[in-house]
Amino acid sequence: MRSYSALYVCTGDVKIILNKKLYQNKHIMKLIRHYRILSRPLVLLVVFLFMSFTTDKVNVVAPANSQTIMLALLLDTSNSMDGLIDQAKSQLWKIVNEVAAAKTGDGKQPNIKIALYEYGNERLSSDEGFIRQVSPLTEDLDVISEKLFSLSTKGGNEFCGQVIKTALNQLAWSASNADLKMIFVAGNEPFTLGSVSYEQACSAAKERGVMVNTIYCGDFNDGIAWDWKRGAELTGGAFMSIEQNSKTVYVPSPYDGQIAALNDKLNATYVYYGASGEYKKEQQIIQDKNAASYGSANIAERSFCKSSHAYKNSSWDLVDAAKDNEKIIAETKSDDLPTVMRTMSIEQRKVYIKKKSDERTKIQAEIQSLNTQRLEYISNNTPQSVKDKMLDASMMKAIKEQGRAKNLKWKGC
Secondary structure, three states: OOOOOOEEEEOOOOEEEEOHHHHOOHHHHHHHHHHHHHOHHHHHHHHHHHHOOOOOOOEEEOOHHHOEEEEEEEEEOOHHHHHHHHHHHHHHHHHHHHHHOOEOOOOOOOEEEEEEEEEOOOOOOHHHOOEEEEEEEEOOHHHHHHHHHOOOOOOOOOOHHHHHHHHHHHOOOOOOOOOEEEEEEEEOOOOOOOOOOHHHHHHHHHHOOEEEEEEEEOOHHHHHHOOHHHHHHOOOOOEEEEOOOOOOOOOOOOOHHHHHHHHHHHHOOOOEOOOOHHHHHHHHHHHHHHHHOOOHHHHHHHHHHHOOOOOOOOOOEHHHHHHHOOHHHHHOOHHHOOHHHOOOOHHHHHHHHHHHHHHHHHHHHHHHHHHHHHHHHHHOOOOHHHHHOOHHHHHHHHHHHHHHOOOOEOOOO
16 A cells, blocks of 8 residues: 555544545645534544545544454464463463553553464364364453363364464454554464465455464474464564473462462452353352462462453453443342342442442552562562573563554563
8 A cells, every 4th residue: 555644633532544645635624624623523524425435545543542452372282282281371361461561652551352262183173174263352361261271282283374364354353553463373383284375364464454473382493494484574473482391480479378368358359240140250260270270479470460450350240340330230130149139229239339349449459569579579580591481471572562563561661
């Protein structure tokens, strides 16, 4: 597409990037200047009516405060990938916490959505290219944890081009240029395998503003020889290699026990509602146990995530849901509430939810304070050589570098 200088017409909600051809049209610019004074909605109408008669494109840029980071993880679950899956399970909450630390250009916090695919497992349908969508893009991090811990490996055929194409077509990617949209595909077979060209799949991703980052599980030079680096380059993504069989090194800290105790108190502030609410509440505890199975440091990472904006449960937790729409407190049927709330009046419900919300805010602040001290301790007691070999370090380096192009910032970067 040709490159034009741009004029920004501010409407308060969006910015329309007008190309030079439109700017040079004296009639339309006269209308814009006139109607901008009278009515902002009319500006949009005038612009879009004009643009419907031209072949040049209009790009809509979302306001920075509505930015979203979208990550799709495409994991090879063939026989040799047990180490990769183990790293993903053990490092999920650390990765999420680092992503959640991002700030938009005006200092606000972006939304976070994660999707999960597995490929290369012979238990999967050959008709689908041995590919399965484990979870669509979601803000429900407990779902990602649940699905991730359900993965197991078994030999099969790994088709990188096809899994990239599948994720690109199936997921609800944002159309906003302001959003950071990324695919991370990890495996250890040639990138060229399968009937779907990885070059075509990556080119299609680039056209939709999705960056493809490749993680070769093995020797760096082998990844280059097998086109993993080439796949990333096609979209401006990052190529990296990891030692998939390296065990995650956990550094216990003096603060882990206190954070775990606060996490138990935090769970008590969640008030389920709806048909699936009780099940989701149970899953919250199960995912705590899954994280704890990798040690006290890992449950501390999950607990910190639960104290942040990234951990959203409006679909089943009445405290979170009421922040979005207070009416839901009154509208929820008694049978869809915990036993303790079923006989409450509407006013009693509101008081109860307010109390739980205040308790949660206090506990979250305590967790965040302890976690600051915990991170300092870990930083001083973890060799850099260990940090660099792991999945989380490789992913975060790419996320931060690509996030800067979307005006996202991380402390210290």
